[in-house]
Amino acid sequence: MKSGREKRVAVFPGSFDPMTNGHLDILERSLEIFDRVIVAIAFNAAKDSALFSVDERLEMIREVTRSPRVVADAFSGLLVDYVERSKASAIVRGLRAVADFEYEFQMAMMNRHLRPRIETIFIMASEAHFYTSSRLVKEVATLGGDVTGLVPERVRRKLLRKVTEKKAR
Numbered sequence: 189m190k191s192g193r194e195k196r197v198a199v200f201p202g203s204f205d206p207m208t209n210g211h212l213d214i215l216e217r218s219l220e221i222f223d224r225v226i227v228a229i230a231f232n233a234a235k236d237s238a239l240f241s242v243d244e245r246l247e248m249i250r251e252v253t254r255s256p257r258v259v260a261d262a263f264s265g266l267l268v269d270y271v272e273r274s275k276a277s278a279i280v281r282g283l284r285a286v287a288d289f290e291y292e293f294q295m296a297m298m299n300r301h302l303r304p305r306i307e308t309i310f311i312m313a314s315e316a317h318f319y320t321s322s323r324l325v326k327e328v329a330t331l332g333g334d335v336t337g338l339v340p341e342r343v344r345r346k347l348l349r350k351v352t353e354k355k356a357r
């Protein structure tokens with residue numbers, strides 16, 4: 189156990205391309221467990237196929253998360269190295285369908301192999317967000333579908349702008 193004065197810090201890693209209400213739900217619930225949560229965009233400069241740039245994603249995270257206990261950041265390289273550098277003790281991941289489980293389980297085991305002291309905490313998706321993923325939200329928006337309620341309103345507007353820009357190219 190950490191002493192009373194030490195803060196419990198967790199890293200919530202992902203692509204967040206863009207941040208959805210499913211991500212926000214996991215974030216809010218992780219703030220009940222941790223004092224500070226770092227929402228960390230994992231990117232690979234050599235092959236980042238994201239729709240939004242890292243800066244755009246950081247800005248969206250900052251716009252929709254108002255708690256002083258949330259930090260938005262980006263990193264490349266090994267997650268466990270980043271967690272260590274951030275002085276965090278845990279990794280938070282959201283679990284949706286069973287389909288998420290195998291990949292998440294493998295990742296958690298590998299991360300434990302690399303750094304046994306870093307714990308991975310899984311938070312089950314809420315029923316309302318069970319089917320929400322950044323990939324599907326982008327697909328629906330690209331095809332002209334309504335993504336209201338799946339992403340925060342600010343994200344929805346930026347997504348529509350981005351999709352329109354992309355089509356015009």
Ligand code: ADP
Nearest residue numbers: 201202203204210211281282283313317320321
């Ligand atoms: P990745 O590219 O690794 O899937 P994402 O940005 O999609 O990263 O997601 C980051 C984390 O948020 C992952 O742990 C993912 O399972 C979780 N997540 C994404 N969408 C939801 C949702 N609707 N409900 C719960 N967890 C979610």
